[in-house]
Amino acid sequence: MNELLVPRVTMTVLPMLTPNDISAVAEALADGTIDPHNVIAVIGKSEGQGLHNDYGRLFAETSLKGAIAAARGTSSDQVADTVTFVISGGTPGVISPHATLVSQEWVPASEASASPGSGGLVVGRAHTEEILPEEIGRVGQIDKVAAAVKEAMQSAGITDPADVHLVMAKGPALSQRGIDEAHSRGNSVVTIDPGIGPMGSMCWSNDGAALGIAAALGEVDRRLISDAVVREDWSLYSSVAITSAGGEKRRGEVIVMGNRLDSASDIRIGHGMTADFADTGGVIAALKDAGLDFEYIPSDADKARIVQVFAKFALPGTNVLRGAHITMLDDHEAHHVAKAVGGALVVSVTGKPASFISGGERNSHMGPPGANPVAAVIRR
Amino acid sequence: MNELLVPRVTMTVLPMLTPNDISAVAEALADGTIDPHNVIAVIGKSEGQGLHNDYGRLFAETSLKGAIAAARGTSSDQVADTVTFVISGGTPGVISPHATLVSQEWVPASEASASPGSGGLVVGRAHTEEILPEEIGRVGQIDKVAAAVKEAMQSAGITDPADVHLVMAKGPALSQRGIDEAHSRGNSVVTIDPGIGPMGSMCWSNDGAALGIAAALGEVDRRLISDAVVREDWSLYSSVAITSAGGEKRRGEVIVMGNRLDSASDIRIGHGMTADFADTGGVIAALKDAGLDFEYIPSDADKARIVQVFAKFALPGTNVLRGAHITMLDDHEAHHVAKAVGGALVVSVTGKPASFISGGERNSHMGPPGANPVAAVIRR
Amino acid sequence: MNELLVPRVTMTVLPMLTPNDISAVAEALADGTIDPHNVIAVIGKSEGQGLHNDYGRLFAETSLKGAIAAARGTSSDQVADTVTFVISGGTPGVISPHATLVSQEWVPASEASASPGSGGLVVGRAHTEEILPEEIGRVGQIDKVAAAVKEAMQSAGITDPADVHLVMAKGPALSQRGIDEAHSRGNSVVTIDPGIGPMGSMCWSNDGAALGIAAALGEVDRRLISDAVVREDWSLYSSVAITSAGGEKRRGEVIVMGNRLDSASDIRIGHGMTADFADTGGVIAALKDAGLDFEYIPSDADKARIVQVFAKFALPGTNVLRGAHITMLDDHEAHHVAKAVGGALVVSVTGKPASFISGGERNSHMGPPGANPVAAVIRR
């Protein structure tokens, strides 16, 4: 008789002094801390300028793939096929470059530590179908991402969207090649700006993915979604989406993180939402939602239980903050500053510089206007 | 018989949408909110890149001088002679461009509201003697600044250094002209880098001023100070100094802010010190020291009593933060990011974007290594 | 009997060490070099980052207005009404900050030096009607600019478009306020990006103006122009347009420069077109067209006759230069680098750093794809 198997997820945060510093990762893979064959995702921050031509990010991703390939005794291509990589470029301010290795194995249910009521982390993954350039930032992308999110939920064994606390999606952005391709088919594209500015393709792609997640989780009624609402109707959003895009991609990749009662994981996830760029409340809410029990600020003992925080700090849609005029939207380094501010908000609460702080896009469907999503993983 | 006169200081924080937007200032000077003849200092933040060639800063200073001159019916030169201007360029992130107009008048002691025990704000000012280029970052500058600090304390009627919570000093930095001048006298200069980098003249000048303040206040024993300790022995520092420098200046200007028991001011000052770039504790300490009474975080009622916060966020001397490697010192935009992070730390506590957040220099004698000084003014 | 009056234009290039350094301008206005009442235009370059929030540019413009107002004994507002200012921010590389004061007076035809065959410089000016935000980058703007160009030609007494060698137009760009205004009228705008990127409003506005100039001069058949061709059909362009835009403007200003046989000016204008960002041929062509006679490179005597060069270096539409991949379009500092490269091309030929080198927009209707317009004024 087969015993029931349940997932056990571990998350290991490892430092990278440079984009090609894989020493800590290689050691953890070699010394038994992490079984290289159980790694299903690598989520990290790398030093760089964080724009579409940030080669620090690609260098880090290439180096990390090589490290896992070496540990598995296989090729980087095989690793790319079996491990989901979400590397975000740019570590301004207090953000420390790092890689979070996510491992998942299936263990007998009897091994799962009894977890009273709350459940533990599970992770599901899926790929979207190919997303055409002309579909980016439109219903075409949205529906393909939504389908992948449902598939990823299923692979995680999560049925209730309320159990999902984070969906990371990484998909294609528009490149000149993609634009030309769409035009050659007689199709238009949403923008010809490949960048991260107000009309940038990274914004359109990230928002298409966010609405796909919102639709899949029922946060937004699919019938309300059309091409016309994307980057227009900001009342439609997901509270658990952290999405990103790269010009070189053809398909989207989706990671769903949630809690399941029968999970054998020793860790657990929760989420929150900051109100604006001066608010640490969303960080605190995420920690509490994950299960950390404190009133105002976490104690050192509380902080010791924090495994990782994932947050996205998109730029607000306005230069007004709490009634005052700020200059963020006019700042040539806005993409950089958004992360620096977000990092300060998170790290001032958690004390942990090696957090995943992404951002810099213009106002997004990841949360209501001005708000930003935060997810926290803590040790149960 | 003459009645005893005591100082009454008011501080009015006014928005500036652009460096030359003086509409709010002009209105406050015209409608009786502020008597233009009582203005003794203007301390502000302007939009710009915050480097030595930031013309947003100079444009703001020029515009503000013009506004006060117009209200006084005099010339900008006369205003420059009687009002101390400390305008800091760069408002990244959540910092709102603004001008804080400081007025001081002398009123009969009987008009002073009884202030139980604590005292109210007084402001003193002084100029240094001319500081030669070859004296910058050396004992020459330090002693001249120290003398001016003592003079400013005296003008404020403060005798106990413990009553001083903020000393702002603005002095000359090295320009190419100054360097040539020193060389023509056969004298060396501390650096030939006019900028804000690790060997930048702005760092040397700011640190010379900080040590002058520390010596005047007895924070550092003058006998321990020699040219050799400047930017070398970081155990020597002031806890209340916020200094800055400009290549066009010949003399230093000093503003001392402290509390005096017989002050007629309705406002009061306190100070604190952050531990590092991820710490809001120093902001909280400054607010409490000024007299705000709360345990963990200020309530909305508490925040309503905050008049202004002045803080300096110099870059740390190391890329290690709480055991993690950060990349701040390698960041080409470090001067900008330092302010963005500092602004997030302050505004996340106070909720007020129009705060004075300066910074971006390399590790300084303004506080111990990694720490940064914060002063807060609250309504009593 | 009235003698016939003919225009005499002078152009004086004066250095500005900083955006508010008006010492050379003030001296020239005071010592009789330039009669302040004859000044009709000020065209200059100021130190700054050259983006929409470059306050160095506005500081320079404000300072120059003040200098002329002082010399005229009037107000800056009066100067703004009677003098056309075209100040371009950003002096990277070999470009020297400066102001070119253009004066025009009417003198008896008998005073005009006989000018065999070629004619001398005349300058015409006009304002457009108000251009609404929803008209920017569309036929609405194009037709209003075209009308103003015709009016300016008339005011210059030029009837043959072939005699026009430079049309500078400065008009409104989209600001957030303008976008909101259009939306409140139920109208769309061409873009929501206020900047200078591929979808930036500065590009749309500059190109709308360029097509207006092209239509007015007959370079493009007006019937070929519709909203659909703007920034789409690059075969439509002007060879003599240098346009720019500012978010604060409501109307466009147009300056036409050409030659007229009966002009009393001692100077003369010509134009050329570079082939790409590595070509100095267009500079050479402009100098020759203006009347400088040399074969390969101008001699020192030739150079001494050059009064001023005006050039626009818009970024090309492609990252391919002479068959090789370049990275200009991906460069976060592309707006800055475009001017630096353009400045090197011009100054390496002329030897004069105080040239008017504007640019940084994405591919434009100012010249065919990759090309850039150059106008040169020389002493006859």
Next chain:
Amino acid sequence: MNELLVPRVTMTVLPMLTPNDISAVAEALADGTIDPHNVIAVIGKSEGQGLHNDYGRLFAETSLKGAIAAARGTSSDQVADTVTFVISGGTPGVISPHATLVSQEWVPASEASASPGSGGLVVGRAHTEEILPEEIGRVGQIDKVAAAVKEAMQSAGITDPADVHLVMAKGPALSQRGIDEAHSRGNSVVTIDPGIGPMGSMCWSNDGAALGIAAALGEVDRRLISDAVVREDWSLYSSVAITSAGGEKRRGEVIVMGNRLDSASDIRIGHGMTADFADTGGVIAALKDAGLDFEYIPSDADKARIVQVFAKFALPGTNVLRGAHITMLDDHEAHHVAKAVGGALVVSVTGKPASFISGGERNSHMGPPGANPVAAVIRR
């Protein structure tokens, strides 16, 4: 009886679309265009910001090492030991990212094509001894580099310094680790600024190397060199040095390129020197010195014979260019702009974007003040 062997050098310039695009290099190594075992040096430009933490540069170097290793069937470490890599980060403006593969083989003298009078290219290489942090920018470094240059000349079989037209040297810069190391030995260092600014370690190291080259070639009398003259006495310089530095290096690497009468190479090298940042004369001089025969500007046939140009554009020591004030030294992007200007000067003459244009340091001992060295390789 052994026939005399003589060197035959080939130089192949291959495009790289991104720092990790090794497709053209791999193809040339695979299809017989280049024998991977003959490659002795790779000199290239990569996309990036060109500062000390430019990971595009390191990514390119890593990728190129991997390509050669794969073609040789060996490891990247073996390649690093046998091939000299000089990759310079930053391709602003018209510079195209590329790699120049330098191969040298020894062939029977009889195979050498008769070359009347002029001689062909030979390349010599050498390593310096370890250079300690406290030696950088001082006589210690200078003498070690000088020794290596002499060794490299010997390995190239060049005895007369007049036959040397280019010496590239790459050595250690100061890192925080190196500074700490020197201090722990009780030794001082020349600067604590690791960067490229006026007091930056990259300037000191590059200048130490340049003086070492000058001493070895007899351009400067060794007896005139002391620590005191480095970055102080600008009358001491080399006309053929192009040097660079990296914080991770311990030893210097030297490549000497010159002509030898018995060389079997089909290519030949020459050099020139620009007068300032607006001068193309040095480029033209280098092409002529290499053997290209033209009067004013090279024809298309001349250009077809150009194999590669190597140039260094250090920032001038002054903001005065041809009597006009420029703002280059105050530009936050000066390191980037210097290359953009240099690239425009070179490519406007040669028409070849894939040229080696390095630069951005402050005024250097590579040429007299304001001047910059250029070397050109042409087909005989």
